[in-house]
Amino acid sequence: MSWLPSILFARGGSAEEAASGAALFSFGGVVGGVLMSLxxxxxxxxxxLAVANLITIASISALSLAxxxxxxYLVVVARAGATVIGSQFALTAIVNQSYPSSMRATALGYAxxxxxxxxxxxxxxxxxxxxxxxxxxxxxxxxxxxxALAFAAIxxxxxxxxxxxxxx
Numbered sequence: 001m002s003w004l005p006s007i008l009f010a011r012g013g014s015a016e017e018a019a020s021g022a023a024l025f026s027f028g029g030v031v032g033g034v035l036m037s038l039x040x041x042x043x044x045x046x047x048x049l050a051v052a053n054l055i056t057i058a059s060i061s062a063l064s065l066a067x068x069x070x071x072x073y074l075v076v077v078a079r080a081g082a083t084v085i086g087s088q089f090a091l092t093a094i095v096n097q098s099y100p101s102s103m104r105a106t107a108l109g110y111a112x113x114x115x116x117x118x119x120x121x122x123x124x125x126x127x128x129x130x131x132x133x134x135x136x137x138x139x140x141x142x143x144x145x146x147x148a149l150a151f152a153a154i155x156x157x158x159x160x161x162x163x164x165x166x167x168x
Contacts, residue, residue: 004077007063007136013070021077028078029085036086045093046158052083052090053151057144059083064141087150088115094154098161 004025005018013021032052039048059080062068068076091111099107126139133139 007140008073008077017070021074024074024078025081026085028081031078032082032086033089034086035082037089040090040093045090045097046154046161049087049090049094050151050154050158052087053147053154056080056083056087056147057151060140060144060147064137064144091115094157098157 005015005022008018008021036048036052043051059076062076063073063080092108095108095111096104126143129139129142130136133142
């Protein structure tokens with residue numbers, strides 16, 4: 001999110017278009033959060049979060065393509081916002097489902113704190129990726145690896161949860 005206006009501006013967009021893209025990312029997050037919260041009960045938080053991470057990987061991959069028209073790019077930016085920001089709802093549900101009630105507040109506090117640390121480090125990580133990658137598109141594509149790691153963690157956590165439930 002912190003590098004999004006710069007990336008949109010580097011694509012040839014105006015400062016207004018870059019600001020609009022950042023707003024669309026946040027708006028997508030609101031819409032995605034509402035949709036995901038509606039899906040949590042029928043589909044389950046693990047499924048919702050796993051699918052959201054797969055959509056995030058696809059969205060970030062699409063954002064790394066230079067061939068998208070401006071309107072297509074902004075649609076993908078909104079979709080990425082929907083899954084990246086919206087995923088926070090599913091994460092809270094997973095914490096609530098994974099920890100006993102006596103530990104939930106502490107677990108949620110640690111999870112939220114870890115997320116805040118990640119949010120503080122993200123601009124530095126983005127700058128580092130921009131230094132390492134030969135193009136801005138390469139740096140964008142590299143960020144999809146974080147969503148892939150999150151997807152793998154969700155799958156492993158779900159298997160652990162299923163394994164513990166079967167042994168009782």
